[in-house]
Amino acid sequence: MNQQTPLLQLQELTLHFRTSRGAMRAVDGVDFSLGHGEAVVVLGESGCGKSSLARAILRLLPRNVQTYRGQVYLDGRELMSIEDEEFRKAIRWARISMVPQAAMNSLNPVMKVGDQVAEPMIVHGGVAKEAALANARKMFQHVGVPTDFLDRYAFELSGGMRQRVAIAMALVTAPDLIILDEPTSALDVLTQANIMNVLKRIKKELGVSYILITHDIATSSELADRVAVMYAGQIVEVGDARSFFAAPLHPYSQKLMASVPRLRGDQEPDFITGHPPSLLDLPKGCRFADRCPLRMAKCAEEPPTFNKHGRLVKCWLHG
């Protein structure tokens, strides 16, 4: 997009887990880049590895990791070679923060929400408690939580308010990038629209970048500058939001878009037959071939990623 170094660049990022039935290839060679102040949506069905991708970027790894390799560059700096302790201090939450899935239920029940929002600043920024609390107050205003809620506990807040607090917690260290894992999936329609408004405003006012991980295509379009579609551990399509939502290229993306029930317009939604392949036993060729209406003989071989007028697509149809 622009000439300057991208904020985040992933090359061949791979994360495999060890299980009793062999290696689970959750993230399998992901290439991907993200500009400053840009929002990229990672779309995919459950089990496609999109949450593992977030964990791989933030190095929040469980114990049963078998393979973790590839390159992650933040502002041109290689992150994979950094020691864990250094990564914890200087990168995680300081530069890249996260709103985890079901964040509203992950707040500490015995800690005031104001203190919780201030905590990352004290831990990562070495800031005094008063200054951190003052900053938390500012963040509350950014996300639209009344500042007298600082002294409340999580159970005293509604779901939407708790979600905002979780967002404030991700914002408080002024990171460059926030990873949002299904930030609105458990919320009501009006609350969801409210949270999306908050995220849009923060992006505009503070210039942060987002990686939004979701399976909700309709809501994702509220925030997306670019869209990446993930299927069975791989990114199969990347494109700018405008062209993607108008006409996706990969057959999987097309099927996915066609499955969205729409409020406006008369298009009857369709569904994708079959199931995604198991991440324990992936086919050799194109991973979508089994469910693809347009499969050809060539699909028995794994397709490379083709560049079609700036849009990336991993499908032989566009070779």
Next chain:
Amino acid sequence: MLIEDFNKVQLSPIEENVGQSLMSIRDLRVWFELRRWGFGHAGNVRAVDGVSFDIRQGEAIAVVGESGCGKSSLMKTILGLHRPTGGDVSFEGVSLSRLDRRGLKWYRSQVGYVQQDPFAALAPFMNIRRILEEPLIVNGVKDRDERTARIRKALEEVKLSPVEDFLPKFPHMLSGGQQQRIVIARAMILNPKLIVADEPVSMLDASVRVEILKLLRGLQESHNLAVIYITHDLSTVRYFSERIFVMYAGKLVEKAFTPDLLREPRHPYTFALLAATSDPDARNAEVYREVPPGEPPSLVNPPKGCRFHPRCARAMQGLCDVEAPSDFEAAPEHLVNCWLYK
């Protein structure tokens, strides 16, 4: 005076042109008592507060509302799990409050329940055969061969084939979509007349949702079932139900046929719900969505007058904040609980 009004408006348009209404709900109230220190009375949570509607045989209706609006309490009362505080639910002309234990057992065999979270709804230690057999045993189907035949038929109807592969499996071996099919098969196995589906697809992946909704729709049509579909997602409703009831703070604020309501929403709350629902479109990222301020009110002390008035941009001072509106007929068979349509 208000209640009488409510009934009058309610009864005339809907009931006249219907031959047989399967279920009829009149001025239903479900309140839960709040206790202080375990015994003192501390008010009531008015989860359902004056709800009336009819369901015809073979008709799918949707109850749309946000969490905490009382739609689950309404559903549980319809299932006979809560006793109404006031008003009445009657099924085929028989009031549920008049049913004894055996009557309730009969009633529950007539009403199937599709839960929201299929994994939580299926016993993890039972295989599929056992899960589907249980309702048959409880309801006195003594012949083993007949039970097997009915289980097979139910699985075929929810398109889980080959049947033999699924019978010995346990719920955790199935995908979310397959689990939800089992839940539907279980709800259908006693040949009910009514199915209550509580957010049946909200826990499922986007690509599977439509498949499950189409399956339910197909069963509804082939078995001439009545379906109550409870959801907060308006975009799925239009493919699924004939009529929509919009619920807010314990009341139904708008009742209309689906196309009418989506084309021309009348109640300001319905309006807000529709405006907040997105379709996939890159232009969405360039604008802010309009959302009414505030949050749904407490059901212990709901606002005086119209319950939506503190959030409503079109609220009229001196009217909406004083007196609760009744249902006005804004268009034929389009009832709106709002003073704007008096």
